[in-house]
Amino acid sequence: MTKLFDGMKTYLMQSIPDIRVTDVVEMIIIAVLLYNVMLWIKNTRAWVLLKGILVLLGFILVAYLFHMNTILWLADKTINVGIIAVVIIFQPELRRALEQLGRNKVLGFLVSDNGKMVDDKFSDKTMNEIVKATFEMSKVKTGALIVIERKTPLAEYERTGILVDGVVTSQLLLNIFEHNTPLHDGAVVVRGNRIVAATCYLPLSDNMAISKDLGTRHRAGVGVSEVSDSVTIIVSEETGTVSVAFDGGLRRGMDPDTLREELKRIIEENEAPKGRRLKILKGWQKHEKKADK
Template sequence: MEQQITQLMERYLSIVDVYFPEVHLTDVIEVIILTFLIYQIMIWIKNTKAWMLLKGIIVLAVFILVAAILKMHTILFVARNSVTVMATAAIVVFQPELRRALEKLGERKFLTSVVPFETNRERVRFSEETMDSMIDAAYSMGAVKTGALIVVEQAIRLTEYESTGIRLDCMVSRQVLINIFEHNTPLHDGAIIIRGDRIVSATCYLPLSDNMGLSKDLGTRHRAAVGMSEVSDALVIAVSEETGAVSVASGGQLYRNISREELREKLTSIQNKKTDTNKLIAMWKGRHHHEEKTDE
């Protein structure tokens, strides 16, 4: 019976001539990489001006297809000789978006969640005292309508924005933050950058967001907060000078008029992110140490 089934299958496959390709591990890895890159490119195109560029390219492609069907040789000649120029122009025009896309790609932590790279690198994490100082200062300034812009650095180093301001090196405290943003003081204009438990720079210039979806009643301070969160993984606290409301920008999103508890949750979330990484490294080191003791 089994022999008859085998012969029947062989006869069927010989008639249909089914082709089964040989799949290797490298093929699977290649498909996964291409899928990830294509997905990231689609997300980037959707969230930036590149969507307008893509629509323009589609319109030009349709126009050139019509010209090819109708054999408009002059238009086809111009199109062939202008491809290189147009590609170069697109790179120049969309240079900020391309840079932002590469920065976002570099932020991905899926490899470090499996293999603890850079285990000897110092991991900066602000303390509970620093968190309390930022929260107390933000709402104290909001109560008297003192504008403020506080950038909390995470994995991406903000060296280029740090250099636009005045270098500092002081511990974060409620009194220092309030004094910096007090009206008519030398350091009140611009943003401060906090790295770990220290203020590293003040009066910093931040990039403004060109997101057209932001509310029209937002001023430069809030657009700078969103712009900073678009080009980095920093969490930015903005205190409105007009209303005294406290807002937070993270990942290109602005959370307006949040409560003290909500601000603490957002600061705790970036604390936990670093804590989880540190725990993973500690577990890996402990396991490695245990294996060494077992071998002995």
């Protein structure tokens, strides 16, 4: 019996490859990467594409099992072109994924951004001034687009506008977005507690799920949130409805208390642990489904 167990032990030791510490580390890294890739894909339009690719792979597997050589030949010729087509079609999503990787806190220890002074952090006073101006404009249906910069620099959009460099006050915001004034078109960029520029041009979102009832101002707000971690406040010129765009999503029908709460939660998310970040983002609408009331 002892010889039997010894023989089984020897066989198992020879059959199972040696697992080194580096092998375990590699498996953990691959698992984390696959998890994050799947999580990213699920939150983009690439999720629908992935499901379609899985269906096609299922057909190819069936063709392989039944030796359907013509289908296999077509699949082989199509895959090479298909990979290039996917990269071209989903270039915005791939760019956004790389930007999110660059904003990762792990990389933040290697490359720190010392351009922002500690004293210039977005304050509660600034937040209250923005909320006050937003709903004063909402009452009279004055269109507005206010972009609050966070970690991702918005210098490329700032350069498309007119330099202001003024302390954020409700009166200054009201004057900027007043009708028939030189600065009322375009977006205002807020960095810390200062308005750095006005009349800025923003990238328009090409997300087809955005309601067709929404105009260029809303698409611009969502567009800049797709390529950065900024928070954008939008006031509709037609209805006076206040919306917030963040992380490619749009939340509409805000009131002063809700807007203040959401701004505070999103801004504080800069310093929040990862577990809390998921909680903060929970409940955000990724695509607009409701019409203005």
